[in-house]
Amino acid sequence: MASATTDRPLHDLLFGRDPGEAVPTHAHARELIANVPHECERLAALLRxxxxxxxxxxxxxxxxxxxxxxxxxxxxxxxxAVDLSYYDLCQTRWLREDPAVYYGFWGYCLSSYRRATPHEGYRIVKKWSEDLCNRTPRFRERFAAAKLSPVFIYSSNVDAHWHRDGLFTEDATFEFHGTCEDWCCSGSEAEGRMSPCCQDIWPVPADFHFVIDEKTMRAESKESAEPNESSASEMPEHGGCPFSLAQKLGNPNRPRCPRCRSLLRPRVLHFGDGKFFEREGERERFERWAECVFDCMTLCSAPLGDGEKDPAKHVLGASAGASSGDIYEDKGAKGGEEAFCLAVLEFGCGLNVPSVRRESERHLDMYPENCVLVRVNPDFPLVLEKEPRQRIEIMAGALEAVRAADALLRGKEPEVPKAKPREPLPKPEAKPRARSGSRAKKG
Ligand SMILES: [Zn+2]
Ligand SMILES: [Zn+2]
Known part of the structure; x- marks a missing residue:
């Protein structure tokens, strides 16, 4: 029944979801991979x-x-060994049921993020950002007046790597799933449901780390060192560092809220998390940036919404997206060259957490002729239901695509990204994963 033209690689998504048409068929994937060098050239042209x-x-x-x-x-x-998945661990109930598991996992995440060196792609994107700011005085005053950079980072990653060594400031980023570097009250000490007493944020000091047993991945409490009622008076004034205090009390694995003594949790979106909150002003700043883009679009009378689609007005010229011949050299195009051009670059955003994909598509929906969506993904690069001129689909890893486009921008011969087509996998038995009771297997 399966045919060579409809066969797709299998992908195991959370909650057993079916990625459907977002996965290219094997035949389409081969085409996309062969087309990567051309799509990287289109990306370089878009960046210019x-x-x-x-x-x-x-x-x-x-x-x-x-x-x-x-x-x-x-x-x-x-x-x-204890049969715990990311889904299982990304839940605050552990703070009451078995905090050693919770702090073992999140302590491990924190230290692996800190140990890792952000790859070269961060610096390349920074350079693109500087090039853009130096190049185009057009529309610049709009962003300057709003105290915003025309380049904005919208990220679901919680590793805080965009900020490493001051690469990008908070002004130009929205980490909408939070970051492992920020911790907050979990409300574990509240009566009944866990209920945080405040939305204060405590950064983890650079020299702090949890003490984790590598064999069990547990971060045990040094029970004897837990402060009793009398030493609770040592809790710092509100605003003191709960991590330093936990360390001082000899129990770094149980940092507590200085106000209500609840255990702290990372300000990272968990599953079924009604208590996650964004940094103050983060979302508003991103919305201001989007308003700036909107202002620039209306200034140049950009077509707005699908109803106003008009290939002749495309910002890269009417022939943009043609699969051969000149790339964006259609001098006959009207309006395109003077118009505001928004490039949406999406890297490594999969289908488990599709928020970034939806955000990028939202901009493309709003500005059908003035926005181009670049989707870089080794598995799911397709931008469905859009015209070729509106999308650049790069079936490759993020870093290799960024490097290739950057080499083209600097007039160098790029190394061709070489994604390997996935071999068809044998279809696994449908086997729903038991969630409840998984703890019973522990130790
Ligand atoms: Zn940040
Ligand atoms: Zn609290």
């Missing part, structure tokens, strides 16, 4: 033309720094 860039990054972007993606983050022997 862009007036603003939205960079969206997901787990696949961090993976190039050697960090695990969702599928693999809990894939260490000790966690496999």
């Amino acid at each position: 033309r862009a007036d603003a860039i939205l960079v969206g990054t997901g787990a696949g972007w961090s993976a190039d720094s050697g960090l695990a993606t969702y599928k693999d983050v809990a894939d260490v022997p000790a966690l496999r």
